[in-house]
Amino acid sequence: MKxxxxxxxxxxxxxxxxxxxxxxxxxxxxxxxxxxxxWALPGGFVLDNExxxxxxxxxxxxETGVKVQYLEQLYTFGDNIDRDPRFRVVSVAYFGxxxxxxxxxxxxxxxxxxxxxxxxxxxxxxFDHSDIIKVALERLRSKLNYQPIGFNLLDSKFPFSxxxxxxxxxxxxxxxxxxxxxxxxxxxxxxxTDEFRKSGxxxxxKLFRFNSKKYKELEKKGxxxxxxxx
Amino acid sequence: MKxxxxxxxxxxxxxxxxxxxxxxxxxxxxxxxxxxxxWALPGGFVLDNExxxxxxxxxxxxETGVKVQYLEQLYTFGDNIDRDPRFRVVSVAYFGxxxxxxxxxxxxxxxxxxxxxxxxxxxxxxFDHSDIIKVALERLRSKLNYQPIGFNLLDSKFPFSxxxxxxxxxxxxxxxxxxxxxxxxxxxxxxxTDEFRKSGxxxxxKLFRFNSKKYKELEKKGxxxxxxxx
Numbered sequence: 001m002k003x004x005x006x007x008x009x010x011x012x013x014x015x016x017x018x019x020x021x022x023x024x025x026x027x028x029x030x031x032x033x034x035x036x037x038x039w040a041l042p043g044g045f046v047l048d049n050e051x052x053x054x055x056x057x058x059x060x061x062x063e064t065g066v067k068v069q070y071l072e073q074l075y076t077f078g079d080n081i082d083r084d085p086r087f088r089v090v091s092v093a094y095f096g097x098x099x100x101x102x103x104x105x106x107x108x109x110x111x112x113x114x115x116x117x118x119x120x121x122x123x124x125x126x127f128d129h130s131d132i133i134k135v136a137l138e139r140l141r142s143k144l145n146y147q148p149i150g151f152n153l154l155d156s157k158f159p160f161s162x163x164x165x166x167x168x169x170x171x172x173x174x175x176x177x178x179x180x181x182x183x184x185x186x187x188x189x190x191x192x193t194d195e196f197r198k199s200g201x202x203x204x205x206k207l208f209r210f211n212s213k214k215y216k217e218l219e220k221k222g223x224x225x226x227x228x229x230x
Numbered sequence: 231m232k233x234x235x236x237x238x239x240x241x242x243x244x245x246x247x248x249x250x251x252x253x254x255x256x257x258x259x260x261x262x263x264x265x266x267x268x269w270a271l272p273g274g275f276v277l278d279n280e281x282x283x284x285x286x287x288x289x290x291x292x293e294t295g296v297k298v299q300y301l302e303q304l305y306t307f308g309d310n311i312d313r314d315p316r317f318r319v320v321s322v323a324y325f326g327x328x329x330x331x332x333x334x335x336x337x338x339x340x341x342x343x344x345x346x347x348x349x350x351x352x353x354x355x356x357f358d359h360s361d362i363i364k365v366a367l368e369r370l371r372s373k374l375n376y377q378p379i380g381f382n383l384l385d386s387k388f389p390f391s392x393x394x395x396x397x398x399x400x401x402x403x404x405x406x407x408x409x410x411x412x413x414x415x416x417x418x419x420x421x422x423t424d425e426f427r428k429s430g431x432x433x434x435x436k437l438f439r440f441n442s443k444k445y446k447e448l449e450k451k452g453x454x455x456x457x458x459x460x
Contacts, residue, residue, distance in 0.1 A: 002236045052308040076306045078282040
């Protein structure tokens with residue numbers, strides 16, 4: 001049943017990826033509608049019997065081909081009444097992080113094209129999607145300090161410098177590496193392996209991996225990395 | 231314009247109050263509907279041309295008489311499709327804190343009665359409102375560590391022990407008072423005044439007040455009180 005209420009409910013997904021020291025967002029080129037041809041976040045209307053979380057996963061999958069395991073609710077955008085020029089749409093935005101490596105983009109349904117855009121090369125987007133990305137990026141940055149992040153963004157084994165670089169890229173600032181390493185290792189969500197990897201001309205570096213159990217524990221409980229900048 | 235989508239959009243408000251070392255939530259007794267007579271959070275449907283934030287402020291004011299200055303979006307509840315037995319309702323929940331002193335409750339429209347319930351005396355609520363309060367309480371607790379809280383909950387001038395007690399009440403745990411005092415005063419969002427207040431049989435204690443400028447600065451930037459428990 002529907003009340004006499006003229007509000008449409010949508011979901012949008014902000015999918016962050018990380019590769020080669022750059023942070024990316026997954027965007028699609030719109031196939032239909034008043035904003036046809038413009039780039040936008042993947043998203044769309046919620047079906048009547050569909051959970052919000054299922055709706056956003058479906059829309060991301062349909063429009064980009066990417067299956068995201070974990071998405072977190074970011075914010076519901078409904079204060080700008082005219083955010084969609086067609087009619088009123090309130091959108092529940094979700095964000096998540098994935099490792100784009102080996103991902104084949106496969107746009108269908110409402111998307112002409114799907115593409116990873118480096119955060120500093122994003123074109124002018126449809127609707128208020130540029131603002132939504134800003135909010136998501138702020139949330140991601142503030143989460144860095146009080147939740148371990150990176151599990152989905154790095155390879156399963158990585159040199160410690162990759163984690164440092166990931167944090168510096170997201171924060172867009174140099175960090176005190178010594179302090180960071182000490183803090184991360186003392187919390188126990190990253191642990192040494194016995195393997196080494198040679199990178200560049202230096203001597204081979206030890207590889208690290210996430211301790212998933214500890215990671216999930218800390219993710220729930222919250223931490224404070226208290227990151228110092230360099 | 232409305233798509234062929236049978237989803238109704240509502241807002242709910244979780245208003246926390248604090249008095250006499252207890253944390254309260256503002257509830258209303260439902261006048262109409264399938265859950266008539268049950269206690270619930272103040273809230274209702276969003277009007278077509280109304281911002282979400284205006285909708286929740288209006289509903290709280292209409293159903294309880296309480297005017298809330300600042301509310302923060304908590305979460306949008308839309309994964310439990312049958313959360314309302316009548317039809318599908320997705321609700322955007324907002325929470326805020328007020329000092330209930332001198333507040334006159336004045337229920338109108340959809341509310342028969344409005345009342346502050348101490349957090350440990352809340353009856354079984356309509357819909358999924360008990361779950362919503364749980365989420366709000368978790369958020370309030372986790373915010374204590376990384377945002378200064380209390381500005382709206384305490385008198386404008388207060389003995390330092392009132393702030394300690396507020397934190398212990400919300401956290402439902404004893405804290406290391408010495409560590410807490412040192413940390414709070416070093417951050418500068420609470421400052422000493424020249425006034426004293428006599429309370430109980432002890433010697434009069436110094437009164438403190440919030441430094442609003444510093445408070446707002448820290449609220450935006452985030453802090454880490456790193457509260458130690460006793």
